[in-house]
Amino acid sequence: MKLFAGLEQIIKTEEPMAPYTWFRIGGAAQYFIEPTSVEQLAEVLKRCRESEMPVRVLGGGANLLVDDSGVRGAVIHITGEKFSEVAFTADGVKAGAAADLSRLVLRCVREGKSGMECLTGIPGSIGGAVRMNAGGAFGDIGSIVETVHLMDADGVAFTRMRGELTFGYRCTNITSTVILGAEFRLLAEDQHRVLNQVKQIWIYKKNTQPLARRSAGCIFKNPRGLSAGALIDKAGLKGRNVGGAFISDKHANFIIAEPKTRASDVLKLINIIRETVYKRLEVYLELEIEVW
Ligand SMILES: Cc1cc2nc3c(=O)[nH]c(=O)nc-3n(C[C@H](O)[C@H](O)[C@H](O)COP(=O)(O)OP(=O)(O)OC[C@H]3O[C@@H](n4cnc5c(N)ncnc54)[C@H](O)[C@@H]3O)c2cc1C
Known part of the structure; x- marks a missing residue:
């Protein structure tokens, strides 16, 4: 592992990917890397860039099918404490990319903040949700994004503001290699009203989607005007x-x-x-x- 010398403690080779996906399917990642800090992540990206190693970024694995033959190159798993920090502000919340989306929806309820309830029942991480502009009939995450913190393939971190971002149906103009975190705009709201909304969406989803089974959510996009x-x-x-x-x-x-x-x-x-x-x-x- 000369390529990753000094980083051995965060790298596994030929790591089976199935346990990291909601489908529980898939072969091994050649290099499976879990950086524990932004600095380590930047170093990993630089080394991959220097050796022209392909890089994939893994969040909660809720929108992925990994082939039986596995993944060549590096899979960087954004996980752990340093990437999961959540802090509420006067008009919103700042969340690290590894923060769990469903848990954040429930924290917003406890804090009496409205804006995230439309994302009830969508598994995965904040990073994956921003990359995919996760959402559905009740709204999508892009509509509450204020700022995103990003890192490019050279390990350089930077920020993009709302005016520079576009979000469409399961897509965004964010092309940087890693989403480090984001800030979301929320409104103060009566806790019970937010909770009610979450409950209603949850009941609707439980009745219409096989949420307890192994899947990756919707396999296909809805064609324009059709389901x-x-x-x-x-x-x-x-x-x-x-x-x-x-x-x-x-x-x-x-x-x-x-x-x-x-x-x-x-x-x-x-x-x-x-x-x-x-x-x-x-x-x-x-x-x-x-x-x-
Ligand atoms: C039961 C079920 C129900 C679902 N319902 C919905 C739904 O209603 N609406 C909806 O939109 N989706 C739904 N999904 C799909 C999935 O939950 C979302 O797409 C989710 O946002 C994926 O997040 P993730 O962290 O799991 O991303 P992953 O699956 O890990 O990755 C998805 C994409 O995001 C990229 N990515 C992940 N993290 C980062 C990061 N930090 N930086 C850069 N790129 C990153 C990956 O490279 C990949 O391209 C559902 C899935 C399941 C299993």
């Missing part, structure tokens, strides 16, 4: 499977992975869905999840 789930259902695919990968009965845009499912099963099922929906309904479905 990917409704299209998959209409194409007669609900309940279809390849090996242990099933199209959910509850929400046809979710693929559920039974224990021992392989990434190749999920990928085959994705192809079947795409081909069938295209053949029967002439709509091409674009992936929402990322495949590594």
